[in-house]
Amino acid sequence: MRRVAKLSAACLATAALAVTATACGSTSSDNNASSSSSGGAKGGIKIGLAYDVGGRGDRSFNDSAARGADKAEKEFGGSIKELTAKTSDTEADREQRLQDLADAGYNPIVAVGFSYASAVTKIAPKYPKTNFGIVDSVVTGTNVNSITFTEEQGSYLAGVAAALKTKKDHVGFVGGVDNPLIKKFEAGYTQGVHDTNPKVKVDVQYLSHGQDYSGFSSPDKGQQAAQGMLDNGADVIYTAAGSSGNGAIEAVHGAKGAWAIGVDSDQYNIPGLAQYKSAILTSMVKNVDVGVYDFIKSVKDGKPLTGNNVYSLAKGGVSLATSGGFISDIQPKLDAAKQKIIAGQIKVKTTP
Amino acid sequence: MNKLISRIDKERLLLGIAAPLLAVVAALVVTALVILSTGKNPGPAFNDMLTYGFASDSQVYILNKATTYYLAGVSVAIGFRMNLFNIGVDGQYRLAAFFAAVLGGALTVPGWLAIPLILICAMATGALWAAIAGILKVTRGVSEVISTIMLNSIATAIIAYLLQPGKLAQLQQGNTVVATKPLPSGSHFFSIDTGPSGELWGFIFLAAAVGVAYWFVLGRTRFGYDLRTVGQSESAAAASGVSVKKMVATSMVISGAVAGLIGMPTLLNDSYQFSSDFPTGIGFTGIAIALLGRNNPIGIALGALLWGFLERTTNHLEFQGYDKEILGVIQGVIVLCVVIAYEVVRRYGLKRQQQKVGAELAAQAAATKKQEVA
Numbered sequence: 132m133r134r135v136a137k138l139s140a141a142c143l144a145t146a147a148l149a150v151t152a153t154a155c156g157s158t159s160s161d162n163n164a165s166s167s168s169s170g171g172a173k174g175g176i177k178i179g180l181a182y183d184v185g186g187r188g189d190r191s192f193n194d195s196a197a198r199g200a201d202k203a204e205k206e207f208g209g210s211i212k213e214l215t216a217k218t219s220d221t222e223a224d225r226e227q228r229l230q231d232l233a234d235a236g237y238n239p240i241v242a243v244g245f246s247y248a249s250a251v252t253k254i255a256p257k258y259p260k261t262n263f264g265i266v267d268s269v270v271t272g273t274n275v276n277s278i279t280f281t282e283e284q285g286s287y288l289a290g291v292a293a294a295l296k297t298k299k300d301h302v303g304f305v306g307g308v309d310n311p312l313i314k315k316f317e318a319g320y321t322q323g324v325h326d327t328n329p330k331v332k333v334d335v336q337y338l339s340h341g342q343d344y345s346g347f348s349s350p351d352k353g354q355q356a357a358q359g360m361l362d363n364g365a366d367v368i369y370t371a372a373g374s375s376g377n378g379a380i381e382a383v384h385g386a387k388g389a390w391a392i393g394v395d396s397d398q399y400n401i402p403g404l405a406q407y408k409s410a411i412l413t414s415m416v417k418n419v420d421v422g423v424y425d426f427i428k429s430v431k432d433g434k435p436l437t438g439n440n441v442y443s444l445a446k447g448g449v450s451l452a453t454s455g456g457f458i459s460d461i462q463p464k465l466d467a468a469k470q471k472i473i474a475g476q477i478k479v480k481t482t483p
Numbered sequence: 484m485n486k487l488i489s490r491i492d493k494e495r496l497l498l499g500i501a502a503p504l505l506a507v508v509a510a511l512v513v514t515a516l517v518i519l520s521t522g523k524n525p526g527p528a529f530n531d532m533l534t535y536g537f538a539s540d541s542q543v544y545i546l547n548k549a550t551t552y553y554l555a556g557v558s559v560a561i562g563f564r565m566n567l568f569n570i571g572v573d574g575q576y577r578l579a580a581f582f583a584a585v586l587g588g589a590l591t592v593p594g595w596l597a598i599p600l601i602l603i604c605a606m607a608t609g610a611l612w613a614a615i616a617g618i619l620k621v622t623r624g625v626s627e628v629i630s631t632i633m634l635n636s637i638a639t640a641i642i643a644y645l646l647q648p649g650k651l652a653q654l655q656q657g658n659t660v661v662a663t664k665p666l667p668s669g670s671h672f673f674s675i676d677t678g679p680s681g682e683l684w685g686f687i688f689l690a691a692a693v694g695v696a697y698w699f700v701l702g703r704t705r706f707g708y709d710l711r712t713v714g715q716s717e718s719a720a721a722a723s724g725v726s727v728k729k730m731v732a733t734s735m736v737i738s739g740a741v742a743g744l745i746g747m748p749t750l751l752n753d754s755y756q757f758s759s760d761f762p763t764g765i766g767f768t769g770i771a772i773a774l775l776g777r778n779n780p781i782g783i784a785l786g787a788l789l790w791g792f793l794e795r796t797t798n799h800l801e802f803q804g805y806d807k808e809i810l811g812v813i814q815g816v817i818v819l820c821v822v823i824a825y826e827v828v829r830r831y832g833l834k835r836q837q838q839k840v841g842a843e844l845a846a847q848a849a850a851t852k853k854q855e856v857a
Contacts, residue, residue, distance in 0.1 A: 158538050158539050158540040158679050158680055159535055159538035159539075159540050159541055159799075212802070214801055214802060214807075215801075215807060217807075218763065218764065220760075220762065221548075221749065221753070221762045222749075222753055222754060223544055223547065223548070223753070224794070224798060227544065227795070227798055227799075228798065231798075231799060231802045232802075235802070245659035245660060246660075246760045248659070248660065249754075267659055268659050268660075308759075309643070309647075310659070310661060310759060311648070311654055311659055311660075311661060312659050339643075340639075340640065340643030340644070341639060341640075341642050341643025341644075341646050341759055342577065342639060342642055342643065342646075342759055342760075342761065342763055343639050343643065
């Protein structure tokens with residue numbers, strides 16, 4: 132019986148190999164080239180987007196990139212093709228995603244998230260006529276635009292606001308995953324708090340560590356962490372944790388007199404968070420949409436951006452949202468801090 | 484008597500082919516229904532999967548992925564043959580890959596020495612990590628399912644603690660990626676350049692060697708016999724003089740050592756470093772593939788190839804506008820179909836056999852009765 136099973140398996144394997152041999156020679160891009168030419172161009176610009184885990188609809192980082200692409204599509208006409216990462220992705224999957232987009236003639240192609248860095252490094256030179264954009268990382272290449280943000284500067288301002296608004300001289304920071312990117316948020320925030328009032332205590336907690344990226348997508352963990360800080364006496368909590376932040380904001384809303392500071396998008400105006408918006412002091416807005424839109428526009432205009440484009444506080448790449456008007460009373464102090472950062476009088480650290 | 488054996492064999496051959504065929508057909512039907520229910524036509528989807536999946540660059544991708552999955556499948560299968568559910572393969576391979584990457588980055592010896600050292604380090608780490616669960620099982624009777632799941636979380640925490648700038652890792656690429664020190668180019672495993680189709684990882688040969696070793700040790704040695712005996716009946720094994728506890732601990736260690744190799748194709752042929760985006764969850768894929776391959780070395784290879792094929796082609800389906808969740812649905816359906824189909828076919832075969840034996844006995848009885856009468 133076992134011999135028979137082996138025999139049939141061997142037959143199957145041989146058959147598979149035979150099929151393999153016949154298909155050798157033509158790669159998927161060859162197949163694609165013949166099929167896409169018959170498809171006919173729809174006109175306008177063909178935008179390819181490769182999202183990080185979460186994709187469109189995360190109310191935070193990926194959504195911000197999507198807004199930029201949507202705006203460009205509306206203004207210039209054309210089409211958007213979106214692909215989304217899985218948690219089990221390997222390098223090959225990320226490369227395949229970019230390659231599929233490039234093969235199908237999408238230009239520009241925006242890779243959303245630093246995990247695409249090495250995939251862009253590998254794929255971009257193979258398609259010299261296609262323009263690649265990468266958010267949150269730096270890749271060198273004549274056809275690559277690296278879109279980065281000075282999160283620490285925006286977070287510094289959030290820290291100033293927190294220090295001015297706290298009544299108990301105790302604030303908190305909830306980070307999604309303890310990677311270098313999120314540590315930039317923590318570093319800026321802590322520095323902003325202590326520069327404003329050295330007596331204020333800052334609690335720091337990360338929801339997950341290392342390879343475990345669940346901290347970016349676990350509202351329950353965000354809620355627990357924020358609740359713990361509130362119970363410890365903190366009354367302003369800044370969360371940089373993707374959709375986990377929704378849970379933190381909910382917890383803060385439940386505590387009287389406490390404030391939450393949102394991240395990435397202006398969370399006061401996010402419909403899904405409308406019932407908690409009275410607790411959202413401000414949001415540290417990271418204008419990924421501006422970066423993505425600028426890049427698409429530059430390609431459309433025939434002068435594609437390349438190199439590292441840093442969207443700093445001075446350029447409006449990061450800012451504090453004023454929706455709700457809760458920080459209008461401290462606005463002069465925030466503006467003063469902002470001017471000092473822009474003038475270079477305050478150097479904001481990128482590591483805690 | 485001879486006639487009888489040949490008849491049974493023919494039937495068994497049919498039954499043997501029937502099970503996988505049944506599973507694949509059932510999986511195809513269910514997948515088609517799922518695609519239909521999302522309002523799309525399954526025909527073009529399957530067609531696209533075939534043309535895209537058999538393009539030469541897809542084949543390279545599939546073989547590379549299957550290399551990793553094959554090792555995962557074998558690692559899990561070693562436990563299965565012993566009735567051990569090693570869910571900890573996931574933590575074992577990640578921890579092993581991490582320490583192997585740290586060692587590889589620190590080594591300055593030539594590649595022919597460094598690569599074996601890296602492999603030994605990975606296997607030793609995986610084996611030690613699995614040994615914890617094995618020892619807990621034989622000394623305290625802790626279920627390996629529970630302990631290995633917990634060890635997975637602990638492995639994640641250990642990696643998170645050590646994978647920090649200033650500990651065993653450093654910042655790279657635009658200051659956003661934390662990774663171990665990259666392996667020197669001398670320590671890269673060889674690969675076969677296939678031109679525009681990409682590079683075929685040389686590790687595939689090592690994976691095949693592991694498969695041969697698995698087949699040989701389990702099927703052709705005293706140790707393998709003992710292991711299978713314990714898996715089938717502990718009391719029978721103990722009665723025939725096999726130390727069950729020793730076998731449990733040993734097979735756990737071997738399973739862990741093979742698990743240590745899972746991360747190696749990626750490390751030595753692709754990433755050359757361990758960063759926070761090193762692939763996770765392959766240990767669980769290995770469970771599905773071992774189930775799919777019925778713990779058979781060739782079956783696992785087919786399962787691994789099928790898995791690679793599905794991932795490659797469904798990635799492309801998303802591109803064609805189908806929902807990306809379709810991959811999970813197809814994979815789940817296939818595993819379920821395989822398990823169910825084999826059980827159905829097994830029961831059917833058993834029933835047929837019983838009927839046949841019954842008929843033979845009846846015929847014999849009738850014959851003797853006739854003789855008596857005569």
